[in-house]
Amino acid sequence: xxxxxxxxxxxxxxxxxxxxxxxxxxxxxxxxxxxxxxxxxxxxxxxxxxxxxxxxxxxxxxxxxxxxxxxxxxxxxxxxxxxxxxxxxxxxxxxxxxxxxxxxxxxxxxxxxxxxxxxxxxxxxxxxxxxxxxxxxxxxxxxxxxxxxxxxxxxxxxxxxxxxxxxxxxxxxxxxxxxxxxxxxxxxxxxxxxxxxxxxxxxxxxxxxxxxxxxxxxxxxxxxxxxxxxxxxxxxxxxxxxxxxxxxxxxxxxxxxxxxxxxxxxxxxxxxxxxxxxxxxxxxxxxxxxxxxxxxxxxxxxxxxxxxxxxxxxxxxxxxxxxxxxxxxxxxxxx
Numbered sequence: 001x002x003x004x005x006x007x008x009x010x011x012x013x014x015x016x017x018x019x020x021x022x023x024x025x026x027x028x029x030x031x032x033x034x035x036x037x038x039x040x041x042x043x044x045x046x047x048x049x050x051x052x053x054x055x056x057x058x059x060x061x062x063x064x065x066x067x068x069x070x071x072x073x074x075x076x077x078x079x080x081x082x083x084x085x086x087x088x089x090x091x092x093x094x095x096x097x098x099x100x101x102x103x104x105x106x107x108x109x110x111x112x113x114x115x116x117x118x119x120x121x122x123x124x125x126x127x128x129x130x131x132x133x134x135x136x137x138x139x140x141x142x143x144x145x146x147x148x149x150x151x152x153x154x155x156x157x158x159x160x161x162x163x164x165x166x167x168x169x170x171x172x173x174x175x176x177x178x179x180x181x182x183x184x185x186x187x188x189x190x191x192x193x194x195x196x197x198x199x200x201x202x203x204x205x206x207x208x209x210x211x212x213x214x215x216x217x218x219x220x221x222x223x224x225x226x227x228x229x230x231x232x233x234x235x236x237x238x239x240x241x242x243x244x245x246x247x248x249x250x251x252x253x254x255x256x257x258x259x260x261x262x263x264x265x266x267x268x269x270x271x272x273x274x275x276x277x278x279x280x281x282x283x284x285x286x287x288x289x290x291x292x293x294x295x296x297x298x299x300x301x302x303x304x305x306x307x308x309x310x311x312x313x314x315x316x317x318x319x320x321x322x323x324x325x326x327x328x329x330x331x332x333x334x335x
Contacts (some may be wrong), residue, residue, distance in 0.1 A: 003133070004192035005090035006175045008168050010082045011140070019084035019140070020069045026122040026138040027051045031066050035073045049135075050101055050123040054108040059146040062118045069120075072142050075151045085141045085158065087111070087171075091123070092179060093133035094188045103182045104137040110174055115155045116145035 011019045020033035024040040028048035032039045055062040062068045072083050089107065091100040101123060108119035119141045126134040143159070144151040157163045180191045221231045230236045 003090050003092075004176060004179070005088070005136070006172050007088045008171075009086050009088075010143075011084035011086060012080065012082045013076070013078070014080035017083075019072050020066075022084060022086070023065060023069045023120055023140055026124075026140060027065060027120070028122070029065065031069065033073065034070045047125045047127065048122060049097065049125050050121075052105070052121050054105065054112050054119045054121065056112055056116055056118070056146050058148040059118065061148075061150070062146055065120065068118060068142070071151055072144070075144055082143050082159065085117075085143055087139040087141070089137045089139065089175060091135040091137055092183060092188070092190075092192075093135055094190060095182060095186055099182060099186055100135055100137075103178060104139070106178050106182075107137075107175055108139050110178075111139065111141055111171070114171075115141070115158070116152075117141045117143070117155060118146045 011017050011022050018033050018036060018038075018040075020031050020035075021038075021040040023029075024031035025042045025045065026048075028042050028045040028051070030039065030041040030043050053063050053065065053068065062071075069084070076083055087107070089104065091103060095103065104121050104123055108121050111117060111119050119139050122138045122140075124136055124138065142151060143155055145153055145155065158167055176192050183190060183192075217232050217235075230239050
């Protein structure tokens, strides 16, 4: 299923990091840090699927990766300055390489549009060890806006605690919507959600972040004995969490199946009741028609009997009249 991941971290001098070195590593290229006088050569790095730079209109100079990141270093004077910001994204394995690239580009464009920065995108293939669905992108952005003349003002909205978390949460939502739109365009049923399991109302327990060292130890152990149990404490904890989540998921699916079955039975019961009611109504209608027919027949019989009696009475009257007339005629002739 499609996996949601977006993490944001800073490239800071206080941690002894160089944004030039970070860009060289992610792009798998050779860049020279002019401030430190060091060349960082990662041209032999494997797994870099694609790289490109998205910059604001007019900032064509930023398409030169070496010039871009040396300008980012030169713009900062403080020893603890933040020289870059990195967004790490999980790209859906359900999409092909072209669709994953376009999705990463869409998010980079959104960052450029919202903050006015330059975004340097490196798309990486899954590692040879571990999950072969782990397609991901590293988007390294400047901490200053960019224009025709170079780098400008700092993007303080991402540096101040009172606004940074809200901004990051907003971009997490943007990424979720973009992923879901891409999945829909490519007729993939799965969807992602940037909210925590708790906010989604799910009982699923999140795994703990492994970190570089623990991940390397687990990969080394897997190479030595494929399929072996985790060797680090974090690896063991995550294995237990995944098992608990698996049991919960099985139980959830069983409950959904039971509810679906119950709903189906309930629907059929409602249909049966409705059908019985309709049959009852039709029977009652037929009975009413029959009662009306019987009543009409009864009324017709009553009228027929009345007509017969009326005819008989009329006949009797006529007969009596004729007898009287006959008597009257006999008297008149002297009988």
